[in-house]
Amino acid sequence: MKETKKIHCFFNAPYLGGAERSFINQATDLKKISLEKNLDYEFNFIIPFFKYPGEDKSLEELILSKGFRRQQILYFAYHSTFYSLGRSQLEKGPLSLFFLFLKIPLLIYSYLWSVQSLNRLNKTDADIWWIGGNKIGPLVFFLSFFKAYKGRLIWHFRDYLSLKDLFSWCWKFFSFFSSCSLEFIGNSYDVSRSIKKALPAKAKSWTLYNPVGEISYSPSASQKDKNFILSTASMFAPWKGIHFLVQFACLFEKSLKEIGISEFHIYGDEIYKTTGDHFGYKDQLNAILKKYKCDFVKFKGLKSPSHIFSNSDLFIHSSLRPEPFGRVVVESYRSGTPLISTALGGAGELIEENISALTFLPYDYHGLLSCIETACSQERFSLIQKGRAKGDSIEQEYYTQLDAIFIFS
Structure with missing residues (x-):
């Protein structure tokens, strides 16, 4: 007789981004592994919405x-005020915190x-x-306290946890009163180290890499008459460095050709509708292209990883x-x-420098150009x-990580 376990997967957002794609693939892999080991894991996917259930059909699909x-797909209404609170607002300094303080009554209301x-x-x-x-x-945590939940509560961090972060304060507060088993997952060993620094020592910590998903191996050939397509893909946010790449492509278009x-x-696109440093970032990128009158750079929008990598010669x-992880690194390999x-x-954990990938320093135009030259040569x-x-x-x-966390624990 199969052992049955129920797992509720609480999604961070109603949009299909890299984190959501990884979450779904991890649940899929865990379901497959459980059946192979004569276990039966039942899943429910609990997804927030702002306007109406299933507002992003691609996530449900x-x-x-x-x-x-x-x-197995369930929806709940998520107040946009609490969701729109970005980490950058918490870390900008006293003035930002002062304006945030004025919003506290509204934030408490939206949270509850x-x-x-x-x-x-x-x-x-x-x-x-x-x-x-x-x-x-924080929402699920409060609910577990309110419901006196007795099972395993696993908080999967797909970003670094700052000591200043509002959510780490929430975790520390609730951890002293929670009756359930508290566990953390970081999506890299680097993220896991940041969790251990910020959160209670009594909680168990794990590391679980992001899965690749279904991407076929189809390397392109290197030919003298080959017109290489150079690509990048990410959510649109300044820290992703897309503005640097756009400016680089405009300045070095002749050399690249x-x-x-x-x-x-x-x-990619502006996926997550929150306030913060990335607000209006897409307009800034278009402004750079307009300034240089550059048609060498093409915005391709949101596409599946399979589409992206089957249409890219260099990434x-x-x-x-x-x-935190760098899912596109593993997708490039695959x-x-x-x-x-x-x-x-x-991402550095996943790369053997100048062996599995070429590396350059942030904002190093000439270093990047040198890497592209090498990747277009026989070295590719x-x-x-x-x-x-x-x-x-x-x-x-x-x-191995997935087994350790969900099968053998």
Whole structure:
């Protein structure tokens, strides 16, 4: 007879971004592993909404495409005031905190309103509550306290946890009164270290890499007459370094074309509707293109990873600050696309410098140009082969981590 466990997966946002895609793939992999080990894990996907349930159809469609049923997808109303609170507002200094202080009554109201909406689902009968991000955590945490939840509460951080972070304060407060098992997951060893510094020592900490998902291995050939497509993909936020890449492409268009780059494609968009440093960032990027009158750079919008990497010959990962994980790094390896990266933070764990990927320093135009020249030469074959080998070892480690957290614990 199969052992049955129920898992509630609480989503951070109603939009399909990299974090949400990873969350769905992890649940899919865990379901598959459990069946192989004669276990039966039942999942519910609990998703917030602002306007109406299922406002981003792509999120629901991806869940259904993985073999889950529509009855397993549940929605609750999330107050936009609390959701729109960004970490950058908490870390900008005294003036920003002063204006935030004036909003405290509204924030408290929106927080309690969202908790009550979540409570109406009446879904507490699960062995594991798996929290898929930083923003949703405080809501689920309060609900676990209110419901005297006795199972495993696993908060999965997909970003660094700052000591100044409002959510770490919430966690510390509730941890002293919670009756459930408190556990954390960081999506890299670097993130896990930041969690251990900020949160209670008594809580168990794990590391779980992000999965790649379904991407086919299809490296492009290196030919003299080849017109290479250079690409990048990310949510639109300043720390992702897209403005640096746009300006680089405009300034070095002639040199890039001489190397063999025909176009530079940028995939992504402003996904998360929150306030902060990234507000209006897309307009800033378009302003740069307008200033240089550059048609070499093409914005391609939101596309699936399979589409992105099947239409890319070289890929740039340009984060300007430590990256929690860097899912595109592993996707590049899996697809056979030579990778160029700043290799900061968790992304650095995934890269063997100048072996599996080429690296450059943030804002180093000439260093990036040199990497692109190398990746367009015969060296690209070595990058493809060694990148694939590195990707395979990362995937093996990911499944070992998944087993340790959910199967053997």
